[in-house]
Amino acid sequence: MPSSVRRGFTLIELLVVIAMIAILVAMLLPALSHAKEMGRSARCKSNLHQMGIALTLYGDDYKQFPFTVDFSVGRTWFSQIGRYLDADGLFHCPSYRGPSSYSWSENMIHYTGGSYGYNGLGTGSRPSGYFSHNGVLGLGGDRPFQAKQAPTPVPVSRIRIPNDMLAIGDSVMNGFGITSFLLTTADTVRDESERHRVGLNAVFVDGHVESSRQRDLGARTAQARRRWNNDNLPHPETWEAVKEAIR
Secondary structure, three states: OOOOOOOOOOHHHHHHHHHHHHHHHHHHHHHHHHHHHHHHHHHHHHHHHHHHHHHHHHHHHHOEOOOOEEOOOOEEHHHHHHHHOOOHHHHOOOOOOOOOEEEEEOOEEEEEEOOEEEOOOHHHOOOOOOOOOOOOOOOOOOEOOOHHHOOOOOEHHHOOOHHHOEEEEEOOEOOOOOEOOEOOHHHHOOOOOOOEOOEEEEEEOOOOEEEEOHHHHOOOOHHHHHHHOOOOOOOHHHHHHHHHHOO
16 A cells, blocks of 8 residues: 655745745835824824814914914913813824923023924024014014013914915924924925825814925925915015025
8 A cells, every 4th residue: 555645845845935925025014114104194183183273272262373482481382282282192293203302491492303393484484593583474483581572473363364374284304403393494395204105294274184295385386385374475585585594
């Protein structure tokens, strides 16, 4: 009676199977990574939506928008609207991997980076740390320690088209090498990778959230620039000033 022969894998067959598995894994990993990033982006958009609601509530109470930084009382825009939010974690984008902290000392803010930036100055902005308070086109400039020198707050009524004006978005790297609490047109034209693969997330004054490419946000076109300004005008006279400032 012939004996049964149990045949195993040859070395070549085993290597072929391993190679096929490696190919499948290589094909699946990018898709899984993209899916995870889409999930993080969705959480970021949810954070921004909640901040948009908080900004609206602040505007309803005070009939104006918060300053970017109020040095006279030691508050930032995010500490002002934070009173209308239930969780501090909403100020942290799940895709942000840099430092995130700030402190006050003798009427100065020591900021090391964070997740979100505020459209305080509009297209009148310069790279963070180099800007004028005059003619604020965004939601609010800085209030110095000596309050009598402060610009007037931007009233809610000044926003001409709320659904076409940027309010808060994913922070970008500024000229000092950290992500800024101030979102500026000058900083958005810097070369850097997108935080989310589909672009940067931002909430508008009316509360809706959009995703855009970083360089598209800072493009020197009328359509892009008017979205930064409370009068919904592009103010082309500021384009060359920003270009010169980032050289």
